[in-house]
Amino acid sequence: QVQLVESGGGLVQPGGSLRLSCAVSTNLFRFTTMGWYRQAPGKQRELVAGITAGGITNYADSVKGRFTISTDNAKNTMYLQMNSLKPEDTAVYYCKTQNSLLFTSWGQGTQVTVSS
Numbered sequence: 001q002v003q004l005v006e007s008g009g010g011l012v013q014p015g016g017s018l019r020l021s022c023a024v025s026t027n028l029f030r031f032t033t034m035g036w037y038r039q040a041p042g043k044q045r046e047l048v049a050g051i052t053a054g055g056i057t058n059y060a061d062s063v064k065g066r067f068t069i070s071t072d073n074a075k076n077t078m079y080l081q082m083n084s085l086k087p088e089d090t091a092v093y094y095c096k097t098q099n100s101l102l103f104t105s106w107g108q109g110t111q112v113t114v115s116s
Helices: none
Strands: 004-007 010-012 018-024 031-039 046-052 057-059 067-072 077-082 091-099 104-106 110-114
Touching: 004 091, 018 031, 018 091, 018 110, 031 067, 031 077, 046 067, 046 077, 057 067, 077 091
Parallel strands: 010 110
Antiparallel strands: 004 018, 018 077, 031 046, 031 091, 046 057, 067 077, 091 104, 091 110
16 A cells, blocks of 8 residues: 655745655556645635646646655655745645556645645
């Protein structure tokens, strides 16, 4: 069973930056897609950023130009660099992996709070 552990969340002021990490228990080459999702109180979980095995990325319109998704295959880790944070970015952030059989795994989530 694949295990994912997020870290790097916290409290940051508007305009600040955070980098989230998702440590994966197995080689990243096993997955066809990986991504970051977030869920704010009272809202549905939404895709923030995704990356394919070929390195193609996609972003929610609300974070384009501010967030960057990346992977480090040597460390079996996925990252989300978040810059110019806004209060509306406040949410629990989750990482997700999916393999060619469409089997998905989720992390436990990390809280990001943007507030002055």
